[in-house]
Amino acid sequence: MSLVNISVGPQHPALKEPINFTFTLDGENIVSADARIGYAHRGIEKGMERGNYVQGMFLTERICGICSHAHSMAYVLGVEKLMQLEVPKRAQYIRALLGELERLHSHLLWIGVAAHEVGFDTIFMYSWKDREVVMDLLEELSGNRVNYAVNIFGGVKRDYTKEQLDNVRAKVLSLKSRMKYYIDMATHEPSFIARFRDVGMLSHNKAIELGAVGPTARGSGVPVDHRVTDTFLIYDELKVNMIVEEGCDAMARYDVHARELLEAVKIIEQILDQIPEGPISVKYPRKVGPGESITRYEAPRGEDVHYLMADGSDKPFRYKVRAPTLANIPAVLEMFKNSHMADIPVIIASIDPCISCTDRAVLLADVYTGKPAMSWKELVAYSNRYYAENHGIKG
């Protein structure tokens, strides 16, 4: 049988976000897959160079509307490294608290989307109903449902009373039985298991080779969670269990997400137990650097890498973001190989994609022929010319 190419996206019933996949099919089986990203590219990295550091904070928050706190954290940690600020303990605990609440809402969201993709809409509705409890908490703590804007260099903007923190504990603990239900359901519900088990296989070696991160890597037995392996904030003072599953399939990824929910509840309890009294912020300088910093932050979807180059002025000189989904795209293309066409939505959903995070790079290729619009030589010449003309730097 001859091979057939089909294109999925950018607007497609199987996709929630704009991305384009081209599948090469042999009958119903996928031979190979290719992804085309960039539909949500907004030029944030260049935009960072326009505004000052404080404005940059609002822009990094809007890299992603699900894990906005993660991106803003990675940025703030990177800038604070260059400012050499000593951030008060209470502020760090508040940051971690917001981060864990965000993980709760993101994972609940994912469980719903994954269930929706296998046609199990009841779980979709259940988990999103539970998610509203977390969203209410976030709104109460930060004033907004999604972009919390709670960070500032040297600390946080809001302090919380004991009643507020007790409310967090009560609400989060009330979700615990629901989370156990999601874990229980995944181990007992035959229709659910049939759609997830042995779908989207990503072997342990391939996960390492392709640089998968976050729950995708942990679902293939790769122990990587920067809350444990490369601690930041106050995670070294907390007891964090890394959730690793050996299944290598979509089921394992589901299990990682579901068990991480319970783990996040435990972490939130520890944070609330240990949060010290004290100031919540220190004064910060207006100018940063010169210097470079790289920050890694464990976002709900995996490792966020932010790179900052500062030249001593009040604006970033260069900013680079590597979001977790971009790291997982080679892995998802590997999962598609030898899969069934009907499993495409499940496989895409299983890496917990966030395309808005991903679209950082500009593709310098012709849309129709696929040939590079610029050769490497031309690109080097162009970049040297650009910097010579605009910044007076001779290449």
Next chain:
Amino acid sequence: MTVKTGFLSRLTKWARLHSPWVLHFNTGACNGCDIEILDALTPRYDIERFGIKLKATPRHADILLCSGPVNNQSAKRLRRIYEQMPSPKFVLAIGTCACSGGVFRGCYNIHAGVDTEIPVDAYIAGCPVKPEAIIDAVAKLIAKLEAA
């Protein structure tokens, strides 16, 4: 569009008012508004009780929900999706980005709002838009349809 008063046109108007189907297209948003649109469909807000249903294809949709500042890549797709929708069609710009470009205004590949590409019927500001605001906008749009 000429106003018709026959039975069939009254019937279609009745159906449209009681069950407007929506299509959601992410024109380069940060996902915040997209999740809030989905949120409006889930039990807390449940816009399906007004007959509003999220459809997957533009050919079934009456209302196009656009979230995000339009970027160079999605501009062409946005126009194509708009053209594929059957008339009469309505567009809601959801979120500050879709209204004016928001925080991304001035970035090199941003078209500063949905109305730079296609006509927009209602603008909903907010970063992100709250589900309540989306329901309010749809209700207002229905009221506008009723008056027409």
